[in-house]
Amino acid sequence: MKPSLVVGKIMQLISASLPNRCLMCHQSIALPARGLCHVCLDSGLYHQPICQGCGCAMQVQCIFCGRCLLKQPIAVIAPCSYHQGLGEWIGLIKYQAQFAALPVLSQALVNRVCELESLGLLRLPQVLVPVPLHINRQRKRGFNQAWLIADSIYQQLNIPIAVQGLERVLDTESQAGLTGQQRRMNLSGAFRLADSFPYQRIALIDDVVTTGTTVNEIATMFKKLNIHVQVWCLARAEAPGLLD
Numbered sequence: 179m180k181p182s183l184v185v186g187k188i189m190q191l192i193s194a195s196l197p198n199r200c201l202m203c204h205q206s207i208a209l210p211a212r213g214l215c216h217v218c219l220d221s222g223l224y225h226q227p228i229c230q231g232c233g234c235a236m237q238v239q240c241i242f243c244g245r246c247l248l249k250q251p252i253a254v255i256a257p258c259s260y261h262q263g264l265g266e267w268i269g270l271i272k273y274q275a276q277f278a279a280l281p282v283l284s285q286a287l288v289n290r291v292c293e294l295e296s297l298g299l300l301r302l303p304q305v306l307v308p309v310p311l312h313i314n315r316q317r318k319r320g321f322n323q324a325w326l327i328a329d330s331i332y333q334q335l336n337i338p339i340a341v342q343g344l345e346r347v348l349d350t351e352s353q354a355g356l357t358g359q360q361r362r363m364n365l366s367g368a369f370r371l372a373d374s375f376p377y378q379r380i381a382l383i384d385d386v387v388t389t390g391t392t393v394n395e396i397a398t399m400f401k402k403l404n405i406h407v408q409v410w411c412l413a414r415a416e417a418p419g420l421l422d
């Protein structure tokens with residue numbers, strides 16, 4: 179047996195021997211569900227129409243609210259708000275390598291995508307593009323959370339992941355605590371996109387979208403190649419900053 183398979187088998191045995199409890203309410207969860215129980219997950223998900231631009235609640239599901247319709251910001255698809263219960267568990271994925279909630283949240287994202295597609299409010303992309311980490315950051319963290327999410331979406335929707343084309347060439351400071359303008363300056367030139375990219379419609383994949391600075395920086399490069407960009411993430415903020 180290959181070493182990687184042995185490690186995988188050991189991890190399976192360890193996780194099978196641990197109690198399978200909800201991260202939020204600590205109630206037991208019946209396998210194969212993991213991470214979050216149905217009740218806690220459901221309490222954090224959107225249950226009303228949400229504007230794909232600013233994330234505000236709307237009366238009728240359409241792509242943009244009236245304000246965003248004028249500005250046509252990048253569409254951001256998420257199953258929940260970053261500020262209503264589930265954001266904390268998404269932070270655990272990135273900062274503590276606590277992956278328990280990742281499958282169930284990825285599934286919630288896919289459900290949201292499929293719902294919007296069935297309503298004619300979203301066109302599926304040809305390829306998924308995970309937001310890249312700088313190689314130094316990735317080595318330190320050991321993984322790129324955007325890749326893990328993209329892989330989970332690929333398993334469910336069979337949309338391939340672009341493995342080449344976009345890279346992060348600057349190891350920038352953390353964006354936390356910066357103003358909008360400082361964020362844009364901090365990220366300026368941080369990414370590089372190949373001169374040609376063989377797709378017309380992509381979905382950028384990230385764990386969360388708060389101010390939208392990162393995804394807008396990347397989307398600008400794709401738009402110069404006339405490539406349509408939408409963003410799929412596990413949670414989003416209600417961000418007026420997306421509009422500026």
Ligand SMILES: [Zn+2]
Binds near residue numbers: 205214216218
């Ligand atoms: Zn629970």
Ligand SMILES: [Zn+2]
Binds near residue numbers: 229231233242243246
């Ligand atoms: Zn809006």
